[in-house]
Amino acid sequence: xxxxxxxxxxxxxxxxxxxxxxxxxxxxxxxxxxxxxxxxxxxxxxxxxxxxxxxxxxxxxxxxxxxxxxxxxxxxxxxxxxxxxxxxxxxxxxxxxxxxxxxxxxxxxxxxxxx
Amino acid sequence: xxxxxxxxxxxxxxxxxxxxxxxxxxxxxxxxxxxxxxxxxxxxxxxxxxxxxxxxxxxxxxxxxxxxxxxxxxxxxxxxxxxxxxxxxxxxxxxxxxxxxxxxxxxxxxxxx
Numbered sequence: 001x002x003x004x005x006x007x008x009x010x011x012x013x014x015x016x017x018x019x020x021x022x023x024x025x026x027x028x029x030x031x032x033x034x035x036x037x038x039x040x041x042x043x044x045x046x047x048x049x050x051x052x053x054x055x056x057x058x059x060x061x062x063x064x065x066x067x068x069x070x071x072x073x074x075x076x077x078x079x080x081x082x083x084x085x086x087x088x089x090x091x092x093x094x095x096x097x098x099x100x101x102x103x104x105x106x107x108x109x110x111x112x113x114x115x
Numbered sequence: 116x117x118x119x120x121x122x123x124x125x126x127x128x129x130x131x132x133x134x135x136x137x138x139x140x141x142x143x144x145x146x147x148x149x150x151x152x153x154x155x156x157x158x159x160x161x162x163x164x165x166x167x168x169x170x171x172x173x174x175x176x177x178x179x180x181x182x183x184x185x186x187x188x189x190x191x192x193x194x195x196x197x198x199x200x201x202x203x204x205x206x207x208x209x210x211x212x213x214x215x216x217x218x219x220x221x222x223x224x225x226x227x228x
Contacts (some may be wrong), residue, residue, distance in 0.1 A: 033214040042204055042218025056212045106158030
């Protein structure tokens with residue numbers, strides 16, 4: 001079974017530029033998550049989708065971050081404009097359902113460096 | 116504020132040793148607790164998931180315990196191997212949504228041959 005796919009794996013941009021990350025979850029998984037992991041920290045949830053609807057985006061900095069999951073499958077996370085403090089690994093995860101107690105499956109992440 | 120703390124931040128042991136990783140959380144009203152493994156440059160792999168009603172879970176050489184009253188969980192690794200070298204993360208879910216996990220900063224484990 002294919003895992004969660006993410007691209008690009010690495011991205012370097014200047015501050016104030018924009019960047020987009022793509023995620024393809026495990027086939028059939030209804031729930032998709034984006035996390036931000038700053039070096040030396042644990043991941044922090046940015047947004048959770050159930051099919052193509054947003055369940056939780058309370059920690060998403062909406063002035064510069066946006067995410068969509070138009071057809072309930074793939075998702076993109078965009079940052080515009082980027083700041084130095086956005087340097088982090090952006091992890092995508094999926095689960096069969098959003099019900100509590102389920103296991104999350106993570107992709108390998110997209111590492112962003114903002115100069 | 117709900118916080119998760121992991122001690123130690125780093126641990127180095129010789130191959131074959133049994134070891135314990137610690138996780139503590141400030142709010143005992145948890146829904147579940149998970150232990151993850153993260154290899155360098157990789158995503159997270161779920162190791163064990165303990166529901167709030169459970170005391171422990173076992174998978175192979177791994178055993179995780181949960182004591183809600185004291186706000187603690189431990190991950191026990193038996194007969195450690197060099198392949199166990201990774202960062203181990205503890206994450207607590209308080210029931211808001213499945214993905215709203217509060218993570219510790221992790222314990223970086225190195226098992227020397």
